[in-house]
Structure formats: C-alpha cells, structure tokens
Amino acid sequence: MHAPLIQALREAVAACGEDGSLPGASAPEAILLEQPRDRAHGDLATNLAMQLARPLRRPPRAIAEAVVAHLTPPPGIEAVTIAGPGFINFRLAPAYWWDRLCALHDAGERLGRHDGPPLGRVLVEFVSANPTGPMHIGHGRGAVVGDVLARLLEAAGYTVEREYYVNDAGNQVRTLARSIWIRLRQLTGEAVELPEDGYPGEYVREIAEAWRAAHGDALASAPEGEAIEALGPFGVAQMLERIRADLDRLGIRFDRWFSERTLVESGAVPARLAELEAAGHLAPGDGGAKVLATSRHGDDKDRVVVKSNGELTYFATDIAYHADKLARGYDRLINVWGADHHGYVARVKAALAMLGGDPERLEVVLVQMVNLMRDGVPVKMSKRAGAFVTLAEVVEEVGADATRFFFLQRRADAMLDFDLELAKRESNDNPVYYVQYAHARVRSLFRLAKERGYPLPGDDPPVHRLTEPEELDLIQRLEAFPPLVRGAAEAAEPHRLVHYLTELAGALHAYYYKHRILGDDPELATARLYLMEAVRRVVAEGLSLLGVSAPDRM
Structure with missing residues (x-):
C-alpha cells in the first residue's frame, strides 16, 4: 500500500499546484508513511502537510485540507481524515487486510525473505576474542549480535560470509605461553609464582596439564624462549577449541577463521605500510617511530604504527587485515566490536581511505557490556576464568535460547542487565518464554481443533469473518514483519x-x-485458526532468525 498511496499523494500535491489552491506546490523528494501511535487514528499517517508548510508559507492544516480534497485514494483505502495540526490519516478497508493475510500464507517458507537477485556481498566479522582466555558474557553478546545480524542480512537478500579474526600473534600470546609454562613448572613441584601480568584462571592450569599429558615434563626445565615458542601455538589451539565449543552451544558458526599470524608471516603488514609511506601518509615520530597521519581523514590525532623499537602496533596489523578485506571485493564490511573500541573506528576508516578504499564500506556495530544479575543482585566472578563469569557457565545454566534472546533485548550499544533467574523462569515475566509460548499455544489450538472435529483452514478460508479490531490489528502486525526484517x-x-x-x-x-477461537460457529473458528496459523508462522520465522527454537509444546 505504501507505494501507490505515496504516488497518489504526489499527484494530489501536483494538482493543488496546477489549479492554484496551493500555488507553487510540489511534493518533497521523500514522503513518509508511518503507523500512528494511536491506532484509533488509522492505519497509516503522513506529515506531508508539515513538510510543505515552510516552503508554501501556509498553515499545515490548510495544506492538508487542500491535499485531501485533491486526493484519489488507491483501492483499499476506506477513510481519509485530518488530525491535529495537519496529519493526514488513512484507514484501510478490512478487505485489504484479508488479502494481505492470504498473501502471508502464500509466501510459505519465503515469508519475510527477499525474493529478487542478491543485493550484494557482505562480510560480517564478529567475536574475534583473543584466544588467551575463556569467552565471557560480553563476547557472548557480541557473538549473538553478529550471528543474528548475519541471518537478517541473508533474509534481506545479501550474500553473507561470517569471519572470526584470530589474534594469534603478539604480546598476548606470549603472555599466555609464559603463564602456561609457569603452571607446568608448578605441576612438576617447582615453587614459582605467576607474574603480575600472567593469566590466573584455572583454565591455564588445565592447558598445562594437557601439555604434560601429551608431551611430558621436559619443557618445564627448558629455556624460557624455547618454552614460549612451543606453548604459544599449543595454548592458542587449546583456547580456540574451547571457543569453538562455546559458540557451538549457541548455534554460531563461521565461514572463515582468519589468522593474524598468517597475515604477519605473509609480509602483508610491512607491504601495506610501505604503500602508505610511498603515498606520503607516514611521518617520523619520536625516537624513530613511524606515525600515520589519520587526522587528515577524520581521526582526532595521528597514530603510531611502528614503535621506536621497531615493533609493529596492533593498529598496523589491523590496517593490513582491513586492506585484505577490501581486496576481497565485498560491498559491505561489518565489524561487531566491543564498545571499548569506539575510538578505533575513525582511525581504521582513515587508513582505508589512505589506501584508496571507500571508508563508508566499513560499518561498525559497537556492543556494550552486560551486567550479570541473579534476582537483581550482581553475580560474583568465576573461579575457572579468574575474573569473570564465562559464557559457557551462563549457557549451561539458562540454555542457548534464553541466552540468545536476552542478549538482544536492547540496542547493541546500550548496557544490558541479564538476570539468570528471570531467564530460567517459566512465566510471562520471562520474555523468551512469553514469545515461545505464543508458538506453542497455536500448535495446541490446532491439536484441540482436530480432536473436536473443527474444519481446518483450506484453500479458500472464510477470512471475511475476521472483523474484530483485534483481528485486523494482528494482521497489520504480521504485515509489518517483512519490512521489519529489511x-x-x-x-x-x-x-x-x-x-x-x-x-x-x-x-x-x-x-x-478476549475471543473464543474454537466456539459454536465452525466457519468463524476456521477463519480464526487461519489467522492464528499466520501468527505462528511469523513467530516461528522470527525465532529462527534469532537462532531460538519454536517449541510445539510447553
């Protein structure tokens, strides 16, 4: 209805200009149609008159009256009214909503999904947690946000690839290796303390035990450099195995695990820096450091890419990684990062611009922290992780469905309170239970209808019996599903x-x-079952996009 109604409004404004009722009137480039906050005002509304008030120097209500007088509504519009200072409201005829209900059924498995050619290629990089410790609930929220975003993009018509950037090079891996080595020495009876910057969690001891079981104790007495060289890759592999297991429990998969180490070993980092230097974007810094002039492209200051001791910064490696992404030809690059990376966005976009790429192809979704609660009381830290509750502990306690749903209850960039007891509660207070129960309730209705011999909906359902305001409201809500996904x-x-x-x-x-679905009128019952089945399908498809199950019984 949006397209034909907007066209009708354009024609009405043009007619007002032509006959002099609104001299000089022309429709704005964008005409907005939205649902009124109060459904009593209608099904759709436009602020077109307010848009035209300033250029025409006329009161918006007078403009609205002129436009409505010249409007030829498209079929399906039952009433046109003017409200308040000049909003034009439209009420759609019940027959229009009955047709839309049938169309929703006809969509079948393609409900809410793009039917045309692919809209483009998108790379979604998310999680990318350092493989130096267990995943915590912050990682989990980013994982679910990235996974569901990828699912939505696929439904909207994009070809999507999911990527995890493995930070398996640099100081954090050496710190992990050193921590494992200390634990290995402790296991052999040596009285040695973990350094202040070491990783204290019980998982480090478990990795040391795994090494000992596979290779013995010899490395405990080896030189530190030799031990770190061996334990670094081993520790990363062990942690990645655990990370994959955590993600599997949440139903999250990746098409590619991109190794930072392979990027470094390929020579890509100095190659990209050489390109930037040749283009005049690198300048000497203090003590022989090299600085990238990111402030020329929107960053708040220039950034060091090579330290004074010749060591590359993390930013230098990230430049090479994002250049690699650009070279792979994606139309959109989406990074899901923790909110603590907000200051990192401008410098990465600046580097892409310097390398000749379009920085607008990079989109960053920032994910805020999660406050873990139990009946409103903050949860204490985990012994196994050393400083936080692990994602695995949360999923084990409340299940994957509740974990995924709860992580998405607020905007990604807003802080989130996650109450473990609420997530386990089988009541309407628990939002995931509330939504899943809607699906199970409809399944139960159909089982009961079959048992009692009610005629189930067929090819020609009596949709004309759906005249209650709540029934038409439900159809309107269902109709909103495809554009909501997009x-x-x-x-x-x-x-x-x-x-x-x-x-x-x-x-x-x-x-x-409020309404008896399986009542004394078989035809009405059939119509209402048809409506209920449409609601069930949308709920099921929506839960599927969230990666949450749609149970038939609860």
Missing part, C-alpha cells in the same frame, strides 16, 4: 526483531483471552 538488516539493529516478536506475542495472548 529495516533491521540495513540498520544493523537485530534488537528490533526481539521487540517486534515480544509485541506480537502480547497481541496474540491478549486476543486469545
């Missing part, structure tokens, strides 16, 4: 889907309690 994908805001499903489930439950 909008959430384009805006990189997967939380929109959680909010939508929660509201849809609420509307279903309210309808169920």
Whole structure:
C-alpha cells in the first residue's frame, strides 16, 4: 500500500499546484508513511502537510485540507481524515487486510525473505576474542549480535560470509605461553609464582596439564624462549577449541577463521605500510617511530604504527587485515566490536581511505557490556576464568535460547542487565518464554481443533469473518514483519526483531483471552485458526532468525 498511496499523494500535491489552491506546490523528494501511535487514528499517517508548510508559507492544516480534497485514494483505502495540526490519516478497508493475510500464507517458507537477485556481498566479522582466555558474557553478546545480524542480512537478500579474526600473534600470546609454562613448572613441584601480568584462571592450569599429558615434563626445565615458542601455538589451539565449543552451544558458526599470524608471516603488514609511506601518509615520530597521519581523514590525532623499537602496533596489523578485506571485493564490511573500541573506528576508516578504499564500506556495530544479575543482585566472578563469569557457565545454566534472546533485548550499544533467574523462569515475566509460548499455544489450538472435529483452514478460508479490531490489528502486525526484517538488516539493529516478536506475542495472548477461537460457529473458528496459523508462522520465522527454537509444546 505504501507505494501507490505515496504516488497518489504526489499527484494530489501536483494538482493543488496546477489549479492554484496551493500555488507553487510540489511534493518533497521523500514522503513518509508511518503507523500512528494511536491506532484509533488509522492505519497509516503522513506529515506531508508539515513538510510543505515552510516552503508554501501556509498553515499545515490548510495544506492538508487542500491535499485531501485533491486526493484519489488507491483501492483499499476506506477513510481519509485530518488530525491535529495537519496529519493526514488513512484507514484501510478490512478487505485489504484479508488479502494481505492470504498473501502471508502464500509466501510459505519465503515469508519475510527477499525474493529478487542478491543485493550484494557482505562480510560480517564478529567475536574475534583473543584466544588467551575463556569467552565471557560480553563476547557472548557480541557473538549473538553478529550471528543474528548475519541471518537478517541473508533474509534481506545479501550474500553473507561470517569471519572470526584470530589474534594469534603478539604480546598476548606470549603472555599466555609464559603463564602456561609457569603452571607446568608448578605441576612438576617447582615453587614459582605467576607474574603480575600472567593469566590466573584455572583454565591455564588445565592447558598445562594437557601439555604434560601429551608431551611430558621436559619443557618445564627448558629455556624460557624455547618454552614460549612451543606453548604459544599449543595454548592458542587449546583456547580456540574451547571457543569453538562455546559458540557451538549457541548455534554460531563461521565461514572463515582468519589468522593474524598468517597475515604477519605473509609480509602483508610491512607491504601495506610501505604503500602508505610511498603515498606520503607516514611521518617520523619520536625516537624513530613511524606515525600515520589519520587526522587528515577524520581521526582526532595521528597514530603510531611502528614503535621506536621497531615493533609493529596492533593498529598496523589491523590496517593490513582491513586492506585484505577490501581486496576481497565485498560491498559491505561489518565489524561487531566491543564498545571499548569506539575510538578505533575513525582511525581504521582513515587508513582505508589512505589506501584508496571507500571508508563508508566499513560499518561498525559497537556492543556494550552486560551486567550479570541473579534476582537483581550482581553475580560474583568465576573461579575457572579468574575474573569473570564465562559464557559457557551462563549457557549451561539458562540454555542457548534464553541466552540468545536476552542478549538482544536492547540496542547493541546500550548496557544490558541479564538476570539468570528471570531467564530460567517459566512465566510471562520471562520474555523468551512469553514469545515461545505464543508458538506453542497455536500448535495446541490446532491439536484441540482436530480432536473436536473443527474444519481446518483450506484453500479458500472464510477470512471475511475476521472483523474484530483485534483481528485486523494482528494482521497489520504480521504485515509489518517483512519490512521489519529489511529495516533491521540495513540498520544493523537485530534488537528490533526481539521487540517486534515480544509485541506480537502480547497481541496474540491478549486476543486469545478476549475471543473464543474454537466456539459454536465452525466457519468463524476456521477463519480464526487461519489467522492464528499466520501468527505462528511469523513467530516461528522470527525465532529462527534469532537462532531460538519454536517449541510445539510447553
């Protein structure tokens, strides 16, 4: 309805200009149609009159009256009214919504999914947690945000690849190797303390035990350099195995695990720096350091890429990594980063611009921290991790469905409270239970209808019997699902889907309690079952995009 109605409004404005009722009137480039906050005002509304008020120097209500007088509404519009200072409201005829309900059923498995040619290639890089410790709930939130965003992009018509950047080079790996070595020496009876910068978690001891079981104790007495050389790759491999297991529990997969170490060993980092230097973007810094002039491209200051001792900074490696991404020809590059990386965005975009790439191809979704609670009380740290509760502990306690759903309840860049007891509760207070129960409730209705001999919906359902306001409201909510999927994908805001499903489930439950679905009128019961099945399909598809199960019984 949006396209034909917008065209009709354009034609009405043009007619006003032509006959002099609004001299000089021409429609703005964008005409917005939105659902009114109060459904009593109609199904769609436009602020077109307000948009035209300044250029025409006329009161918006007078403009609205002129536009409505010249408007030929497209089929399906039942009423056009003017509200407040000049909003034009439209009410759609029930027959329009009945047709849309049938179209939702006809969409089948393609419900909410793009049917045309692919819109482009997208690389979503997410998680990318250092393989030096267990995944914590902050990593988990980023993992779910990235995974659901990738699912939404696929549904919206993009070809998507998922990538995990493995930070398996640099100081943090040496620190992990040294920590394992200290634990190995302790296991052999040596009285040696873990250094202040070492990793204290119980997982380090477990890795040392794994090495000892596979290779014995010889490395405990080896020189430190030799021990670190051997234990670094071993420790990373052990941690990646655990990270993969954590992600598997959440149903998260990757198409590629991109190794920083291979990037460094390939010579790509000095090659990209040489390109930047040849183009005049590198300048000498203090003590022989090299500085990239990122401030020329929107960063707040220039950034060191080579330290005075000749060691490369993390930023230097990230430049080479993002240059590699650009060279692979993606239309969109999406990074899901922790909120502590907010200051990093401008420098990476600046480096891409200096390398001749389009910095706007890079989009960064920042993910805020998670406050883990138990009945409103902050949860203490984990012994195994050493400083935090692990993602594995949370998933084990509340399950993958609740974990995924709870992580998406707020915008990614907003702090999130995650209450473990609420996530386990089987009541309407638990949002994931509330939405899943909507699906199970409809399945239960169909089982009951079959048992009682009600005629189930067929090829020609009696949709004309759906005349209650709550029934038409449910259809409108279902109709909003496909554009919601597209909008959430384009805006990189997967939380929109959680909010939508929660509201849809609420509307279903309210309808169920207000109206008897399996009543004395078999035809009406068939129509209402047809509506309920459409709601179930949308809930099931929405939960699928969230990576959450849709149970038939609860």
